[in-house]
Structures are given as structure tokens and as C-alpha cells.
Amino acid sequence: MGKILAEDHPGVRFESILEFAIQNALLVSAPPLPEGVCADPDGDKFLACAPASESDVVVSGDRHLLKVTGYQNIEILDPREFLEKHLF
Numbered sequence: 001m002g003k004i005l006a007e008d009h010p011g012v013r014f015e016s017i018l019e020f021a022i023q024n025a026l027l028v029s030a031p032p033l034p035e036g037v038c039a040d041p042d043g044d045k046f047l048a049c050a051p052a053s054e055s056d057v058v059v060s061g062d063r064h065l066l067k068v069t070g071y072q073n074i075e076i077l078d079p080r081e082f083l084e085k086h087l088f
Helices: 014-024 041-052 079-087
Strands: 057-059 075-077
Touching: 041 057, 057 079, 075 079
Parallel strands: 057 075
Antiparallel strands: none
């Protein structure tokens, strides 16, 4: 996956997005899942963190994570879907 460059997305205020994330970040410690869920094991950590942080949505562009939406009632949305469903 390549870098996301501001000049490739005119009109997007990345500073606002980062500021929101920093102000609302929550650090959680989550035990690993008892068994692998994602085809890519690196994705399992996000599925473990969701219930530990009482989150019901994970935003990711990772195709492996997107395929396991619904696991433990956790909705996996790509960024565009999240914006359309929750912010507009």
C-alpha cells in the first residue's frame, strides 16, 4: 500500500482528521484472540481490540479484515463506507 499524500486529495483537511484522532484516542490492552479469524493473522489484533475498547466498528481498508465483518458483531467498514454511514 502506498503513502497517502495530501496533494493527491485536495479539499481533505488531514490536520483536522489527525487532531480528532489524537483528542479521542483510547489506548487499550487486549488479550489475543483464542483462535485466528483473519486470513492475515496481523488483522486479528484489531478484532481483539474492538471488544476491549467497547467498539462495534473497525475502519480499515485491509481486504482480509473487510471479509470478516460481523465477527462478534463487529462491523468492519472501509473509510468511505464509514463516512457515508456514520458521518453524512
